[in-house]
Amino acid sequence: MIDVRLAEAPFDPADELTRFTARVPEAGGVVSFLGKVRADSGVEALDIRHYAPMTLPGFRALAQTALRRWQLDGLLIVHRVGEMAPGAPIVLVAGAARHRRDAFAATDFVMDHLKGESWLWKRERTAAGWRWIEPRAQDHVDRARWG
Amino acid sequence: MIDVRLAEAPFDPADELTRFTARVPEAGGVVSFLGKVRADSGVEALDIRHYAPMTLPGFRALAQTALRRWQLDGLLIVHRVGEMAPGAPIVLVAGAARHRRDAFAATDFVMDHLKGESWLWKRERTAAGWRWIEPRAQDHVDRARWG
Amino acid sequence: MSARLVFLGRLEDLAGTAEMAVEPGPLDQVLAGLPRELAVALLVDRVRFALNGRLLAESGGITLASGDELAFLPPVSGGQG
Amino acid sequence: MSARLVFLGRLEDLAGTAEMAVEPGPLDQVLAGLPRELAVALLVDRVRFALNGRLLAESGGITLASGDELAFLPPVSGGQG
Numbered sequence: 001m002i003d004v005r006l007a008e009a010p011f012d013p014a015d016e017l018t019r020f021t022a023r024v025p026e027a028g029g030v031v032s033f034l035g036k037v038r039a040d041s042g043v044e045a046l047d048i049r050h051y052a053p054m055t056l057p058g059f060r061a062l063a064q065t066a067l068r069r070w071q072l073d074g075l076l077i078v079h080r081v082g083e084m085a086p087g088a089p090i091v092l093v094a095g096a097a098r099h100r101r102d103a104f105a106a107t108d109f110v111m112d113h114l115k116g117e118s119w120l121w122k123r124e125r126t127a128a129g130w131r132w133i134e135p136r137a138q139d140h141v142d143r144a145r146w147g
Numbered sequence: 148m149i150d151v152r153l154a155e156a157p158f159d160p161a162d163e164l165t166r167f168t169a170r171v172p173e174a175g176g177v178v179s180f181l182g183k184v185r186a187d188s189g190v191e192a193l194d195i196r197h198y199a200p201m202t203l204p205g206f207r208a209l210a211q212t213a214l215r216r217w218q219l220d221g222l223l224i225v226h227r228v229g230e231m232a233p234g235a236p237i238v239l240v241a242g243a244a245r246h247r248r249d250a251f252a253a254t255d256f257v258m259d260h261l262k263g264e265s266w267l268w269k270r271e272r273t274a275a276g277w278r279w280i281e282p283r284a285q286d287h288v289d290r291a292r293w294g
Numbered sequence: 295m296s297a298r299l300v301f302l303g304r305l306e307d308l309a310g311t312a313e314m315a316v317e318p319g320p321l322d323q324v325l326a327g328l329p330r331e332l333a334v335a336l337l338v339d340r341v342r343f344a345l346n347g348r349l350l351a352e353s354g355g356i357t358l359a360s361g362d363e364l365a366f367l368p369p370v371s372g373g374q375g
Numbered sequence: 376m377s378a379r380l381v382f383l384g385r386l387e388d389l390a391g392t393a394e395m396a397v398e399p400g401p402l403d404q405v406l407a408g409l410p411r412e413l414a415v416a417l418l419v420d421r422v423r424f425a426l427n428g429r430l431l432a433e434s435g436g437i438t439l440a441s442g443d444e445l446a447f448l449p450p451v452s453g454g455q456g
Contacts, residue, residue, distance in 0.1 A: 029181065101289075117370065133371040134372065
């Protein structure tokens with residue numbers, strides 16, 4: 001079971017996770033990652049832009065890759081787009097599996113690839129105004145872990 | 148921030164996770180693992196026994212080890228004891244960190260050690276009656292990953 | 295009917311708009327009609343092109359037909375955390 | 376006042392009880408008062424001892440004082456998943 005969505009408005013991670021978990025009763029373990037806008041460093045807002053014809057298809061392809069690579073009962077990806085405030089949820093990824101090692105690996109893998117490969121463009125607003133966020137070398141290193 | 152508890156009664160993982168996340172606003176990422184009684188293989192009930200003078204202190208020591216080893220803003224461990232039905236939550240571990248790699252590693256580490264080292268004894272009921280669950284070789288392999 | 299250019303990320307700031315209708319035709323000709331600074335920014339190596347939602351392996355020889363959408367994709371942003 | 380033995384996991388089934396009050400004294404003497412099958416099961420290598428909540432490195436030379444609690448800990452269960 002794959003559930004992959006872009007969220008144009010704020011979403012409730014606990015709610016999403018409850019509904020996802022209910023859909024995979026046979027899974028012994030559910031690993032989740034929740035990424036939030038950091039409530040520090042002078043960032044007043046984060047804005048994520050996407051390109052509709054490519055962003056969601058990209059997420060779906062990533063989810064399929066994870067499903068081929070690990071034994072999963074379910075995979076959830078919910079990613080916010082638009083402008084959000086510090087503390088707001090940005091991304092929720094969850095993997096449900098019979099064996100927890102699969103759930104951990106798949107969730108970790110999806111996050112590493114979402115971060116540096118998704119068709120998403122982010123800018124943040126500080127007191128100095130809006131600034132586009134550039135790619136980070138670390139993102140490449142993170143993806144290289146998966147061979 | 149460490150929050151380590153034994154739950155004598157059913158707990159709500161979504162609720163626990165929401166409250167935990169609210170307590171670590173500075174964390175950019177929260178990784179969680181939820182383990183449930185598998186709803187298959189003819190198991191009608193799981194019973195987890197603990198030894199009060201050692202079980203919770205053991206969990207606390209494990210949490211402290213994780214906090215020394217990774218940069219964490221918070222660590223949550225909630226573990227059910229007593230008798231539970233298929234599908235019921237057994238254990239929830241969550242790690243909150245500035246960098247997601249720390250949150251993933253700490254949560255994975257805590258689970259590997261909780262599974263094979265905790266002072267917990269489990270038995271399960273099938274149509275054939277109650278049966279104590281023995282240690283698994285895999286648990287040792289899992290812990291050995293952490294050197 | 296016209297073709298459409300789509301500018302993502304910082305290219306939107308540079309273009310001053312997220313989308314722009316243009317006359318169909320060879321890409322070189324389309325770009326020649328844009329402000330020089332924008333045209334140069336679009337042809338930088340790290341900007342990828344997508345025609346009607348499909349990533350192109352190379353930008354040479356493109357001709358926009360009526361109704362086509364050509365998107366310019368600068369490097370995606372890294373994550374926090 | 377007596378001392379107390381605590382049986383965990385499958386040892387509880389074997390003892391037929393989770394806890395048992397015993398006369399204080401050397402452990403050998405305490406075990407001699409238990410059913411033979413249970414005493415043998417408690418002395419197997421893989422069963423650890425905890426005296427008043429502290430794990431003991433070895434079982435030799437233990438004497439239970441009044442109020443002491445000695446727990447017998449069989450190998451812990453592996454996890455599902």
